[in-house]
Amino acid sequence: MSKNQLLALLKVNFLYVNPQYTTSSRKKKKTGNQIVKNVVLQYLLLSVFFVFVYGLSMFTVDFSQFPGYFTYYIALFSLMSFSQVFTSIFNIFFQSKDLASYQPLPFNLNQIFIAKFAVVAYTTLPFLLPILALFFLVGWQSNIFILINIIVSLIAFLGLFTLLFELCVICVFGITRSNFYKNNQKIVSSILMLIPTVLVVVAVLFLNFDTGTTSAEMVDRGIIPFIYPLYAVVTNPFSLSSVLILAAIVLLIAGLFRLISLWIVPSLYDITTVNHKKKRSTKKRKSHASLKEVLIHYNRGLINDPTLIMQSLSSTIIMPMVMIISGVVGAQGMLKLSNLSLDYAGVFFFTGIVFSLMTVNGASFVANLISLDRENFNFIRSLPISMKTYLSNKFWFGYLIQVGLNILVILLACIFLRPPVLLIICILAGNIIGAFFISQHYFYRDFRLLELQWTNVSQLFSRGGGNFALMFSIFGVLFGGIILIVVYAVTITMMGHLALAINLGVLAVLALIFGLLYIFYRNKFWQKLS
Amino acid sequence: MIEVVGLKKNYGETQALKGVDLTIPNGKIFGFLGHNGAGKSTIIKSLVSIIEPTEGKIYFDGEELINNRLDIKKSIGYVPDTPDMFLQLTAEEYWDLVAAAYEIPKDVRQQRQEELLALFEMTGKESDTLEGFSHGMRQKAIVIGALLSDPDIWILDEPLQGLDPQAAFDLKELMKKHAENGKTVIFSTHILSTAEQLCDELAILKKGELIYNGSVKDLLASAENESLEKIYLKMTGKHSNGELIEELEEMEDE
Known part of the structure; x- marks a missing residue:
């Protein structure tokens, strides 16, 4: 295997690993x-950062006493x-769709896969290294000699890392080699990309529950039996049981490796470059669909892409959802929203x-x-249809999807917090109206910063101010919004007798802002189209 | 010499190739002609190992492709039908990848690259990404990559598509020169005048079947005073029995 060839392949894969960064660096x-x-x-x-942050939070627990x-x-x-490994394998092997491009070049197929697996492994390292830190920490707390501790921690880490990696490979490639995947690629891809996010949400929830128990007098959690052997290895590395456990791990790794080399490797190229059979639609199509119906169908096709769906949802709805769920779980029992009076209608409207x-x-x-x-x-521009009709159809399509998702999340939170129905209506109304104007802003922005030559959808997200602006807009709004909601709610609580006046005042200001926004976007954008 | 024996390729229930046998001699320009979906690209992709045939064998100078893929690939320079690959790389990075794959020595690569850059008027464009190029420029970058290692066999899938007249002319001249040096050029095209002008030998495909394999001269001689276009349409057109041509001739006479 030529070193230069492998380096060239690694270079290309690293250039592809973060397309946004590569584009901005260029x-x-x-x-x-x-x-x-x-x-x-x-x-x-x-x-290093992850090890430091997680290490710091773990430092407070004496794991030698709390297995x-x-x-x-x-x-x-x-x-x-x-x-993380799951997502990386899926992105680098399936979503990049570049394997066929290497095929005519005189690269050994193994080299191509080794380069890809190496990049997957490297990019998941930040999420894995806290495990190494934990192994070292528990060894140190158990007074294991430092050199021995380092070696044993490394061995245990490599064992666990390899096991996880092998399990991911078997899961991803096992699923993608199935006929079900081949016939339903888009749906299965979306589900596969959703799994990691769900896992992270679950993890966040776990941590959330955890904070309640550690602050009080500490009681150990129940031991998870199939992980406990690792505890024995790092705290008592020279015992017979530890040696046997390590041997069992090595055997397990070897067994999984054999399974991968027999079951997956021989068909790896075919799995990753599978020619998907085009399913013939059995749906009866209307022979004369209206323009509106055609455009809805077309717009649905535009967003029907697993990568786009996941990247978009993870940057918009999922984070607020995670925060709300963890907030709701944390606040359950503390917040009694069911007792709130209609004085808080304005607060709920504003929260929406x-x-x-x-x-x-x-x-x-x-x-x-x-x-x-x-x-x-550009082609549509050349057609004899009104741009205003075309774009307004697009706008309503995008807006309704967004507002539908928002309503779902709000209703989910309301199920837990049980506010009065009228307040739920207020928060929904605020959300529907607010989302309308913010959608107008971003729709017009898309038109102004039009980018038709993109190759990776994330390029679109970071237009204008780049990723920094995107993150700032998310967090800025989050913290600024929460402060304003708290101030508004406290004001209403403290000045209950003036609630109606305050609410009307706030409503008047909001109505004025919305009115001005409506005029602005009508004159600046929609009217110019017609 | 390249020999294709009983080549079949199925995509699901669709038979893209139905058992093609053909021989491509060295030192010739060999053209593939056929309508869309006739199987030209499928044969070409089988030759460069992008797809695995369902059945059949391919030999390069007597050696079966599957037995020595890497070495055989090193003797091939390939231009795909659409130049949409490695779009996030700059032209230079793409050529770096190609140079590493073919293990081209640095100095040789440098000299060859400079010649090709000058020929295709691409000097100064090395640091631009392929996605930023027009279709024609991308095609030029891919052609340069394919010729960088000076391979013996050029396999070009519709290589002139998108090229400006000067670049198309230069590439055609290069193809002629390459064949004159005893090496092989295989290409597919829809432009019959180009095929007539360039090819020594032709393979005409229709719905996955080879309906002609031989020299252009013999084909033209088989129907006196008829252009390649008319002969081709007679063989492959909607009315392959010649009705369409007769109709056209009648219209012309009127």
Whole structure:
């Protein structure tokens, strides 16, 4: 195997691993080698950062006394790592769709796969290294000699890492080689990409429950039996049982490796470049669909892409959802919203607006629907149809999806917090109205910063101010919004006799702002189209 | 010499190739003609190992492709039908990848790259990404990559598509020169005048079957005073029995 060939393949894969960073670095005239170095360094720094942050939080627990917590943390990090490896394998092997491009070149197929697996492993390192830190910490707390501790921690870490990696490989490639996947690629891909996010949500919830128990007098958690052997290895490495456990891990790794080499490797190329049979639609199509129906069908097709769906949802709805769920779980029993009076109608209405500000941003469907057209947009411009009709159809399509998702999340939170029905109506109304105007803003922004030549959908999300602006808009709105809601709610609580006046005042200000926004977007955008 | 024996390729229930046998001699320009979906690209992709045939064998100078893929690939320079690959790489990075794959020595690569850059007027464009190029420029970058290692066999799937007249002319001249040096050029095209002008030998495909394999001269001689276009349409057109041509001739006479 040629070293130069492997290095060339690694370089290409690293350039593809973070397309946004590669694109922005190219704009700054950085060469390919500089970009690769920076990407490698970024993951290294991220690893150090994660080890530091998680290490710090774990430092407070004496794991030598609490094996239950040890197994719990290992399970948690393993779950998060599994989800990360799962996503990386899926992205690098399936979503990149570049394997066929290598085929005519005289590369050994093994080299191509080794380079890809190496990049997957490297990019998941930040999520795995806290496990190494935990192994070391428990060894140190158990007074194991430092050199022995380092060696044993490394062995245990490599064992666990390899096991997780092998399990992920078997899961991903096992699913994708099935006929069900081949026939339902888009749906299964969306589900596969959703799994890691769900796992992370579950992990966050676990942590949330956990904080309640550690603050009080500490009681150990229940031991997770299949992880406990690792505890024995790192705390008592020279016992017979530890040696036997290590031998069992090695055997398990070897067995899984054999399974992969017999079951997956021979058909790896076919699995990853499978020619999907086009299913013939059995649906009867209307022979003369109206323009509106055709456009709805077309727009649905534009967003029917697993990568787009997951990237968009994870940057818009999922984070607020996670925060709300963890907040709701944390606040259960403390917040008695069912007792709230109609004095808080304004607060709920305003909360609905803030929630729409949190969920509609540069990564929302409505904020990218025009650019998703790619070259179709220019073709459509040449057709004898009104641009205003075409774009307003798009806008309503994107807006209704967004507002539908928002309503779902709000109703979910309301099920837990049980506020009065009228207040639920207020929060929904605030959300529907707020999302309308914010969607207008981002839809117009998409038109202004139109990008039809994109190759990776994340390029669209970071238009304008880039990723920083996107993150700032999410967190800025989040914290600013929460502060305003709290101030508003406290004011109402303290000045209950003036609630009606305050609510009317706030409503008047909001109505004025919305009126001005309506006029602005009508004059600046919609009227110009007609 | 390249020999294709009983080549079949099925995509699900669709038979893209139905048992093709053909021989491509060295030192010739060999063209594939056929309508869309006739199987041209499927044969070409089988030759460069992008797809696995369902049945059949391919030999390069007597050696079966599946027995020595890597070495055989090293003797091939390939241009795909659409130049949409590695779009996030700059042209230079793409050529770096190709150079690593073919293990081209640095100095040789440098000299060859400079020649090709000058020929295709791409000097100064090395640091631009492929996605930023127009279709024609991308095609040029891919052609440069394919010729960088100076391979013996060129396999070009509709290589002139998108090229400007000057670049198309230069590439055609290069193809002629390559064949004159005893090496092989295989290409597919829809432009019959180009095929007539360039090819020594032709393979005409219709719905996955080979309906002609031989020299252009013999084909033209088989029907006196008829252009390749008319002959081709007679063989492959909607009315392959010649009705369409007769109709056209009648219209012309009127």
